[in-house]
Amino acid sequence: MAALTAAQAQVVLGEVACQLLFAADLLESVLRDLPPPADVDDRYEHRKPLNVAADVLSTIECVLEDDLRPAITSLQRSAQVTDADLRREFEERQGGNGE
Numbered sequence: 741m742a743a744l745t746a747a748q749a750q751v752v753l754g755e756v757a758c759q760l761l762f763a764a765d766l767l768e769s770v771l772r773d774l775p776p777p778a779d780v781d782d783r784y785e786h787r788k789p790l791n792v793a794a795d796v797l798s799t800i801e802c803v804l805e806d807d808l809r810p811a812i813t814s815l816q817r818s819a820q821v822t823d824a825d826l827r828r829e830f831e832e833r834q835g836g837n838g839e
Contacts, residue, residue: 754819757812764808767800 744752776797777783783794790798 750819750821753815757815757819760808760812760815764804764812767804767808771797771800771804 774793774797777791777793779788780794780797782788783790784798
């Protein structure tokens with residue numbers, strides 16, 4: 741891949757964020773469509789071993805909350821941020837004095 745400008749990289753980040761949104765939507769549909777085991781609370785609280793359904797549901801929930809959604813948020817932010825936004829954030833962290 742040839743060297744990219746920052747603007748071109750932002751376009752790629754936006755595209756990746758869209759692909760991850762699609763993946764998140766797909767995983768959320770699995771969560772909706774796969775009924776939890778009747779004893780899912782016992783399995784999640786380690787009173788019973790996990791079964792495949794409980795493990796799949798737990799994995800999807802964790803991936804969505806811990807990985808995908810935060811990654812999507814970060815990628816979308818970086819895909820849209822401007823130098824002016826970054827300068828403003830810097831100045832706010834510096835107490836508004838711009839130093």
